[in-house]
Amino acid sequence: MIAEAGLAALWFAAALSLLQMGLGWAAVRPGNDNLLRLVRPLAVAQGILAAVSFLALIWLFLETDLSVKLVVANSHSDKPWLYKFAGAWGNHEGSMLLWVTVLAVAGGAVALLERKLRKDTLIGTLAAQATISLGFYAFLLFASNPFERSPVIPLDGQGLNPLLQDPGLAFHPPTLYFGYVGISVAFSFAVGALVTRDVGRDFALAMRPWVLGAWIFLTLGITAGSYWAYYELGWGGWWFWDPVENASLMPWLAATALLHSVTVLATRDALRAWTVMLAVVAFSMSMIGTFLVRSGILTSVHAFAVDPERGFFILILLCVYIGGALALFALRIATVKEGAAFRIVSREGALVLNNLLLTIILCLVMLGTLYPLLTEAFGTKISVGPPWFNIVSAPFALLLVVFMGMGPLLKWRKDDGNTLLKRVAGPLLLGGATALLIAIVAPDVHLLPMLGLSVAVPVGLMSLMPLLGRNLRRTPLITWGMVAAHFGIAMSLAGMASESAFSKEVLVSARPGQVSEIGPFTVRFDGAEPVAGQNWTAIAGRLTVRRGEGEEFVMLPEARMFSDPVTATSEAAIETHWDGQLYTVIGEPDGQGGWQLRLWWKPAVTLIWFGGSLVALGGLIALIGRVLRRRSARRGKAAADPEVAPGREALA
Amino acid sequence: MTRTKAKTQRLVLLSLAVGAVLVAIFLGMSAMSSQAALFYAPGDVQKMGLPLDRAVRIGGMVKTGSLERLPDGVTIRFIVHDDTASTIPVRFTGIVPNLFREGSGMVAEGRFEPDGTFVASEILAKHDENYMPPQLAGQNMHKSDSLE
Numbered sequence: 001m002i003a004e005a006g007l008a009a010l011w012f013a014a015a016l017s018l019l020q021m022g023l024g025w026a027a028v029r030p031g032n033d034n035l036l037r038l039v040r041p042l043a044v045a046q047g048i049l050a051a052v053s054f055l056a057l058i059w060l061f062l063e064t065d066l067s068v069k070l071v072v073a074n075s076h077s078d079k080p081w082l083y084k085f086a087g088a089w090g091n092h093e094g095s096m097l098l099w100v101t102v103l104a105v106a107g108g109a110v111a112l113l114e115r116k117l118r119k120d121t122l123i124g125t126l127a128a129q130a131t132i133s134l135g136f137y138a139f140l141l142f143a144s145n146p147f148e149r150s151p152v153i154p155l156d157g158q159g160l161n162p163l164l165q166d167p168g169l170a171f172h173p174p175t176l177y178f179g180y181v182g183i184s185v186a187f188s189f190a191v192g193a194l195v196t197r198d199v200g201r202d203f204a205l206a207m208r209p210w211v212l213g214a215w216i217f218l219t220l221g222i223t224a225g226s227y228w229a230y231y232e233l234g235w236g237g238w239w240f241w242d243p244v245e246n247a248s249l250m251p252w253l254a255a256t257a258l259l260h261s262v263t264v265l266a267t268r269d270a271l272r273a274w275t276v277m278l279a280v281v282a283f284s285m286s287m288i289g290t291f292l293v294r295s296g297i298l299t300s301v302h303a304f305a306v307d308p309e310r311g312f313f314i315l316i317l318l319c320v321y322i323g324g325a326l327a328l329f330a331l332r333i334a335t336v337k338e339g340a341a342f343r344i345v346s347r348e349g350a351l352v353l354n355n356l357l358l359t360i361i362l363c364l365v366m367l368g369t370l371y372p373l374l375t376e377a378f379g380t381k382i383s384v385g386p387p388w389f390n391i392v393s394a395p396f397a398l399l400l401v402v403f404m405g406m407g408p409l410l411k412w413r414k415d416d417g418n419t420l421l422k423r424v425a426g427p428l429l430l431g432g433a434t435a436l437l438i439a440i441v442a443p444d445v446h447l448l449p450m451l452g453l454s455v456a457v458p459v460g461l462m463s464l465m466p467l468l469g470r471n472l473r474r475t476p477l478i479t480w481g482m483v484a485a486h487f488g489i490a491m492s493l494a495g496m497a498s499e500s501a502f503s504k505e506v507l508v509s510a511r512p513g514q515v516s517e518i519g520p521f522t523v524r525f526d527g528a529e530p531v532a533g534q535n536w537t538a539i540a541g542r543l544t545v546r547r548g549e550g551e552e553f554v555m556l557p558e559a560r561m562f563s564d565p566v567t568a569t570s571e572a573a574i575e576t577h578w579d580g581q582l583y584t585v586i587g588e589p590d591g592q593g594g595w596q597l598r599l600w601w602k603p604a605v606t607l608i609w610f611g612g613s614l615v616a617l618g619g620l621i622a623l624i625g626r627v628l629r630r631r632s633a634r635r636g637k638a639a640a641d642p643e644v645a646p647g648r649e650a651l652a
Numbered sequence: 653m654t655r656t657k658a659k660t661q662r663l664v665l666l667s668l669a670v671g672a673v674l675v676a677i678f679l680g681m682s683a684m685s686s687q688a689a690l691f692y693a694p695g696d697v698q699k700m701g702l703p704l705d706r707a708v709r710i711g712g713m714v715k716t717g718s719l720e721r722l723p724d725g726v727t728i729r730f731i732v733h734d735d736t737a738s739t740i741p742v743r744f745t746g747i748v749p750n751l752f753r754e755g756s757g758m759v760a761e762g763r764f765e766p767d768g769t770f771v772a773s774e775i776l777a778k779h780d781e782n783y784m785p786p787q788l789a790g791q792n793m794h795k796s797d798s799l800e
Binding site: 271273274338339340341342352356357359360361363364367368371372380384385388391392396507508509559567568569570585588590591592594596598 | 657658659661662665668669672673675676677679680681683684687688689690691707709721724725726745746747748750751761
C-alpha cells in the first residue's frame with residue numbers, strides 16, 4: 001500500500017512537472033508574467049509530492065517491507081535503525097529518488113520565497129527547473145523504479161554493504177546532493193535570466209544565496225567524504241583522486257568560481273556573460289558528477305548501477321541538458337550587454353584571476369578523470385593517479401591560495417599594486433622564513449609539502465588582515481564569513497602539507513608483548529581478542545600506547561566480519577591529539593603467532609577537516625549575513641545601498 | 653567611450669579564459685606521458701616487454717595456492733595470472749585489502765624488477781565483493797566469490 005502510494009505520488013509529481021514545464025515555456029517572454037499565478041503553486045505542489053514519495057520509501061525501509069525489491073536487496077531486519085533509514089538512499093534507486101526530491105523541494109522553495117526577481121525571469125527559472133526534474137522523474141519511473149514489488153517474499157533482506165554502515169553515510173550523500181541541486185537551481189536562474197534578457201545585478205542577487213548554499217553543502221560533503229574515507233577504509237589516506245572524489249571536486253571548483261564571479265556581478269555589475277557561463281559549467285559538472293557516479297562507468301562503492309541501460313539513459317539526459325544549456329548560451333549571449341569595466345589591479349581583477357586559476361584546475365581534474373575513459377575507448381588502458389594530479393594541480397592551487405590571501409586586501413574598481421605589496425610584505429617574508437626553516441630543520445621534506453607550508457602560514461595571516469583596523473563589532477557578518485572561509489583554506493592546506501611532510505609509518509608483524517616506536521609514541525601489542533557487535537564479530541588488537549612519559553592508553557583496531565552480507569572490513573583505531581593523530585590498523589595473523597600491525601603518526605592531519613569545516617562555516621556565516629542584509633534592506637530601505645559602496649564593506 | 657572599453661575588456665577576458673584552458677590542457681597532456689600508469693595484464697608483459705623505467709599497474713587473478721608469507725611476517729608473494737599462459741610474480745609488503753584472497757581478482761600498482769618480479773607499492777582495495785577491476789571486465793574471469 002505504502003509502496004503504491006509512493007509510486008503514485010511520484011507519477012503525480014512527474015505530471016505536474018510536465019505541466020509546469022509546458023506552461024512555463026509557453027508563457028515566458030520578456031515582460032510577461034501572466035501565468036506566474038499558475039506556475040508557482042505547481043512548483044510547490046510538485047515539491048510536496050516528491051517529498052511524500054521519498055518519505056514513503058523511508059517508511060518502507062524502516063519497516064523492512066520485504067515485498068519491495070529494493071528493500072530486499074539493500075536492507076535487513078537486524079540492521080540498526082539508523083542504517084535502515086540511511087539505507088533508503090544507500091542504493092541506486094533510492095539515491096536518485098533523493099536527488100529528484102531535493103530538486104523538487106528546492107524548486108518549490110524558489111517559487112515560494114523568491115520575491116525580488118523579475119516575475120518573467122522567475123517563470124523562466126521555474127520552467128527550467130521543471131525541465132531538469134522531468135528528466136529525472138522519467139529516469140526513475142522508466143529505468144529505476146524504487147517501489148517495484150518483488151515476485152517472491154524472502155525470509156529476510158540481503159543487507160547493506162558494511163562499508164556503508166557508518167554514521168558518515170547517513171549524511172554524506174544527501175549533503176552532496178543538496179550541493180548538486182543547489183547548483184541546478186542557480187543554473188535555472190541563469191536560464192531564466194538569459195531567456196528574458198535579465199542578466200544583471202538583480203539576477204545575481206537572486207542567484208547568490210543558492211550558489212552560496214550549494215557551495216556550503218558541497219564543501220561539507222567533500223570534507224565529510226574525505227574524513228569518512230580516511231577512517232573507514234583504513235589506508236591512512238584522506239584523498240585518493242578517485243574518479244568519484246573528483247566527481248564531487250569538479251562541481252565544487254566550478255561553484256567556487258561562480259560564487260566569486262556572482263559577487264562581482266552583484267556588487268559591480270561586471271562579468272555578466274562570464275557568470276552565466278560559469279553557471280552553465282557548474283551545472284554541467286554536477287551532471288557529469290551524477291553521471292560518473294550513477295552510470296556504473298566507474299566501479300566502486302559509489303557506483304550502484306551497473307546496468308548499461310541506465311548508464312545510457314543518464315548519458316542521454318546529460319547530453320540533452322548540457323547541450324541545451326550551451327546552445328541557449330550561444331544563442332542568447334549576444335543579448336547580454338557588457339558589464340562595467342575595471343582596472344587589472346582591483347578586487348575585480350583579483351577575482352578574475354581566482355576564476356582563471358580555478359578554471360585551469362577544473363580543466364586539469366576533468367582531464368585526469370576522463371582521459372583514462374577516452375584512452376580505453378581506443379584500446380589503451382592507463383590509470384591516472386595521484387602522481388599526475390598532484391604534480392599538475394598543485395602549482396596552480398598554491399598560486400590560487402596566495403592570491404586568495406591578497407585579493408580581499410584590494411579595493412573595488414582600482415587599487416595600487418605598491419600599497420598591496422607593502423601590506424603583504426610582512427606575511428610574505430614570514431613565508432620565506434618558513435621555507436628556510438623547513439629546509440634547514442627537515443631537509444628531506446619534498447618540494448610540494450614544503451611550498452604548501454610556506455604558503456599556508458603567510459596566507460593564514462593575510463586572510464585575517466581584512467579585520468585589521470576595523471571595529472570588530474561593526475564588521476559585517478559577510479566579512480567574517482569570508483575571513484573564516486579563507487582562513488579555513490589556509491588551515492586545510494597546512495594540514496595537507498604537514499601530513500605529507502611529517503607523517504611517520506611503521507609496519508610490523510607483532511607478537512604479544514612486542515613494543516614498537518612511532519613518532520613520539522611507544523606502542524605495545526598485548527594480543528588479539530574477539531569482540532562482537534549487533535551484526536558483526538571482530539578480532540581486536542589490544543595496543544597499549546604511551547606518549548613520552550605520559551599516561552598509558554589503550555587502542556583497539558579491529559578486523560571486522562559482518563553478517564548479512566558476509567564481508568570483512570578493517571576498523572582503524574584513531575587517537576586524536578592536539579597536534580595530530582595516531583592511526584592504527586590490524587591486519588592478518590602471520591601464521592607464527594604474530595599479527596600484522598600498521599601504525600601511522602600524522603602530525604596536524606586534523607587541520608585538513610577542521611579547515612574544511614571552517615570553510616563551510618564561513619559560507620554559512622556569509623549566507624546568514626546576506627539574508628539579514630537583504631531583509632533589512634527590504635524593510636528599512638537603507639539610505640545608501642552598502643553593496644555599491646566601494647571599499648571594504650562589500651566583501652565576500 | 654566606456655562601452656568600447658568594456659567591449660575590449662570582455663575580449664581580453666575571453667582570450668585569457670581560452671588561453672588558460674589551453675595552457676591547462678597542454679600541461680596536463682605533457683605530464684600525462686610521464687605520470688600516468690599504463691595497465692598491464694600478464695599477457696601484455698609477454699607481448700610488450702617489461703616496463704622498467706616507470707610505475708605501472710598490473711591486474712589479474714591471484715593464482716590459487718601461490719600465496720606465501722615471508723618470514724618477516726609482513727611481506728607476501730603470490731602469482732597473478734589471466735586467461736593467457738603468462739603469469740606475473742608479485743611481492744608486496746604491507747596489509748592487504750580485506751577482500752584480497754587467492755582465486756580473486758586484484759589490481760596492483762608498483763614497478764617491475766629486471767627479473768620480472770612485480771614489486772607492488774599498493775594493492776588496490778576492492779570496495780565490495782561484487783567489485784571487478786574495470787580493466788579486468790570483459791576478460792571472462794569470475795568475480796571473487798563472497799564468503800557465503
